[in-house]
Every structure is written in C-alpha cells, then in structure tokens.
Amino acid sequence: MIGHSEAANDAIMGIATAQPDLVIIDIQLRSGTGFEVLKALQTTERGRSATKVVITNHASPEYRDHSFQLGADAFFDKSSEASQVLELIQKLAA
Secondary structure (H helix, E strand, O other): OOOOOOEHHHHHHHHHHHOOOEEEEEOEOOEOEHHHHHHHHOOOHHHHHOEEEEEEOOOOHHHHHHHHHOOOOEEEEHHHHHHHHHHHHHHHHO
C-alpha cells in the first residue's frame, strides 16, 4: 500500500492502518514534524520493525542524530542524496 500525508497525526494514523514495511518520512510537514511520526512508530511492534527512512532539506547533524535516536534506519539530504534513497528502496525491494 502506498500513502502520503502532510500532517504528522494523519501519517501516524495511516501508518497504523496500513502497517507498511517501509516508511519514508520528511522532517518538515505542513502540520507537525517527522520527529513526531518517528516517536509514534516506536510505540508499536510493527512501527519498530518497519524500515524508517528520513529525507529532509534540513540535514543538520542534530537532525540526523535525533532521527536515529528516534529509530530511523537511514537519513538522507534531499538536495544531494536523493539517488541514494532510490538505491536503498531498490535494495529493500529485491
């Protein structure tokens, strides 16, 4: 299942319903943040087991560290590492 959301709460509810194997999370959302989504995913077994990939235009060391502390499996800068996101998705799908 493929889905998307511009709000942290909607993303959390959608992920809980869909129970995906892979979640791609942007830090900057229209409402809330990707950090909220990562934190919520840590509260369920399925959320903890899903592969969580963070992509952002705000790829500071602090955001990277915080993402990993909240359970992210990978972290990418949208402006310079987009091709690496696609490579990871292809690898996971294989």
